[in-house]
Amino acid sequence: MAATLSDVAQLAGVSIKTVSNVIHDHPNIRPATKQRVLDAIAAVGYRPNLTARNLRSGRTGVISLVLPTLRNPYFAELAEAVIEAAEREGLSVLIEQSRGADAGARASTAQLVDGMLFSTLGSEAEDTGLYAQLPAGPHSPVDHVTMRNTEAIRAATEHLLALGRRRIVALGARPGDTSGAGSLRLLGYRQALAAAGLDSRPELERAVESWTRFDGAAATEALLNSGTPFDGIVAFNDALALGALRTLGQRGIRVPEQVSVIGFDDLDDARYSLPALTTISPGREQIATLAVQMLAERIAERGEPLPARTITVPFALVERESTAQASAD
Amino acid sequence: MAATLSDVAQLAGVSIKTVSNVIHDHPNIRPATKQRVLDAIAAVGYRPNLTARNLRSGRTGVISLVLPTLRNPYFAELAEAVIEAAEREGLSVLIEQSRGADAGARASTAQLVDGMLFSTLGSEAEDTGLYAQLPAGPHSPVDHVTMRNTEAIRAATEHLLALGRRRIVALGARPGDTSGAGSLRLLGYRQALAAAGLDSRPELERAVESWTRFDGAAATEALLNSGTPFDGIVAFNDALALGALRTLGQRGIRVPEQVSVIGFDDLDDARYSLPALTTISPGREQIATLAVQMLAERIAERGEPLPARTITVPFALVERESTAQASAD
DNA sequence: TGCTACGTTTACAACGTTGTAAACGAGGCC
DNA sequence: GGCCTCGTTTACAACGTTGTAAACGTAGCA
Incomplete structure (x- = not known):
């Protein structure tokens, strides 16, 4: 059983409260008393019971x-x-x-x-x-x-536009979303295209079930199979981007030469992918x-x-x- | 402030203990009393204070x-x-x-x-x-x-041997280690080679600072630069293996055609790398x-x-x- | 009518801690 | 010598809960 204040007090020949006072460095304790208490604490291996302390303090x-x-x-x-x-x-x-x-x-x-x-x-x-x-x-x-969902994805999209990309895929849009990060990010993507004078094209806004590597890979697979030409991918998070990189790599499509890819989250993983992933640090x-x-x-x-x-x-x-x-x- | 048993008791016109009994479904409570207490609990929004409960119970x-x-x-x-x-x-x-x-x-x-x-x-x-x-x-x-560190790495090494690999690198050995997972795994690697009648070669036992993707990539880089020929890598964890895959990919070395790679840990990541990583699920x-x-x-x-x-x-x-x-x- | 029995409810103490306020005791001053 | 002061220590209560054991009250029985 754990030692309590009472055990220490008994051994030191003082009251419980004095022990408590020593522990909390209260002023006005006679040095001799303090020493006696400290010795007793060490002797019985006393450690305060945090639960009791919490009950008193309410924290x-x-x-x-x-x-x-x-x-x-x-x-x-x-x-x-x-x-x-x-x-x-x-x-x-x-x-x-x-x-x-x-x-x-x-x-x-x-x-x-x-x-x-x-x-x-x-x-x-x-x-x-x-x-x-x-x-x-x-x-x-x-x-x-x-975080600045909309502004960040807008900046990401503009980054690809500045590289000369014009058929940029939004990877991670979700069908009926009207709130949440997904819709905010989609908004940023569209804003960037609009500001560059480009029409947003539904076939470039790719929906996914969830924001996972798996879905990123699958959506990219579907994208390639659809034959829709594209030269950039703005993924709504790094997992999707990493999934996309995997599929592109598998299909022999070179990144960044043929397709530029940018993610969102700045996971540790993003630094070690092949190629290393450009991303938004949120x-x-x-x-x-x-x-x-x-x-x-x-x-x-x-x-x-x-x-x-x-x-x-x-x-x-x-x-x-x-x-x-x-x-x- | 949160409601206590006392608040509930007062409202229901019973003692604190009766409320406690109702909460713990003690037998022998008159249905009418029980209902009154339950109503009071709902009325004041009572929720038990776990800290006090913990103090009592010692857990x-x-x-x-x-x-x-x-x-x-x-x-x-x-x-x-x-x-x-x-x-x-x-x-x-x-x-x-x-x-x-x-x-x-x-x-x-x-x-x-x-x-x-x-x-x-x-x-x-x-x-x-x-x-x-x-x-x-x-x-x-x-x-x-x-986990079975030694047996697992031995099995991993034997897996590569069964594929016909003969110059198998042990990635993740650490110089002076005599205890810990590192030395156990190195042992498994050596056991497998010995059982196959192969000499263990120091230049194939590659040391790393820490078991990270970064060090896995760096060690593989160093390995390639050393000119030591190899056709398989047994990495002592998945992070090292993933780092190795990255470097091999970058250098244009094909996995698994030219080099077989196996890891250890079965991280989610291992499933999504390119190529997907064979590994030990520990x-x-x-x-x-x-x-x-x-x-x-x-x-x-x-x-x-x-x-x-x-x-x-x-x-x-x-x-x-x-x-x-x-x-x- | 008086007693027991049992279902129901209650008072009390305790878990270990700390704040409050009071008690204690010795030194200093008039 | 008596009183006040202040440094030191203490008793008590409380945080909210639950186990123990006792109290209460009513129904059942003789």
Whole structure:
């Protein structure tokens, strides 16, 4: 059994509270007493019971992060950023995988954590940053730290246009989407084409089931089979782009000579693909840091609920091999 | 502020304990009373305070998983398997990233969790399964669920030998290693060669700094530059193998026609590389499940410490494109 | 009518901690 | 010598929950 304050107090011949005072470095403790207590602490191997401390303080120092699955590198990298940011705030992170069904997740540990972060709030949204919320009621204010979906994909598309590409595929559009990252990104793609005076062509907007490598490969396969000519691919995330690279490679289509490819997410994977993938770095670290900070603020301000806030972080375009200037063009 | 048992009791006009009894479905509660309490619970939106419950019970229902980083897909996939297994045992998982320095990690949350899993116990070990331990003392017994490192790499090497490969590179050996996964795997490689009557050649045992894609690519680069002829690569993990594929691809060396490549880990990535990577599936799900179960057992048996146990799980060789039989051989 | 029996509800204590406020004791000052 | 002051230590209560055991009240039986 673990030693308690009481054990230490008994051994040191002082009251429980004095031991507690020593532990918390309270002023006005006689050095001799302090030493005696410290010796007793060492002797019994006392370590504070955090559960009891939490009960007193009403805090646990733990937040939960709800995400679909860690198998997806996007979420894994997000999780690692969140854990690092939380550590800086003195918080630990409990991870829950929602696997699509997201509502149930919040129930399980809500009463055990000081706050919760959701990487997707509804099932419709894709990777649009983080939502932060206290475990309180279902209708408490929710902060949102998000990325520039539209602007970033617009910049990505313009990057290909600047290379002279004119038949640019939007890989990852999803049929009926009117909200979520998918539609925002599609909007950016269309804006870029429009600004360049190009018509948007339905046959270049390729739908996928989900934003996975597999679907990226399959959609590219279908695209090639359809015979639709194209010279660039703006993939709505890196997984799709990597899938596309695979299919193109298999079919012997050279990237970036024949087709330029750009992704979105800046996964570690993007650096090591063949060719290395040009992509949008959406500001993941900053999203994680801000979301954790906002949640920490809310936890601190408990009482007068802050209004819901939304913050958008800047993105960057990372040029790699998949959009290199074709030398012999 | 959250409602407590006391609030519910007051509203329902009963004692605190009766409310508690209703919540726990104790027998012998008059239906009328029960209904009144249930209504009150709903009215005030009562949800049990888990921290208080934990203090009473001495359990938290949380275990921690300590791993180097989630950025590494191996650990991310391991984490997802652990979280799933924990969920089945009714446990939540708190993730801590050790980033190499591993000793410090255990201190931070030890008093907040019922038990801990380490994916590497010392810095020397690579991915050799999971260690399970109660948060108690530093010298409490440690369970270990591990994989067949030597046998698996031996099987991998024999797989290439069966394809007719004779100049097989061991990618991932590490110079002075005498323990850890690296040396176990190197042993398996040498066993396979010896069993086939081949001498092991130092120039085919390629060292790397760390088991990353980057180092896999760099080591392959160095290998090619050295002029040493080779027709197969047994990489000690998938990341190294994927790095090797990248370099081979870049240099125009055809896999599997000219070189067969096999990895170890069976990451999701291995399925989507070009060519798809043949690899060893080390039994990750089973490792996670068993480790969590053993830890749960220890948590339940608190009092009489079980002796430390070690379990080894079976592996499987997953054939994909990178070791396909060369048609024109 | 008086007693037992049992279903139902309750008071109390405890888990280990910490804030509050009071108690203690010794030194300094008038 | 008596009183005040201040440094040091302590008792008590409380955080919200649940196990133990006792109290309550009514029905059933003699």
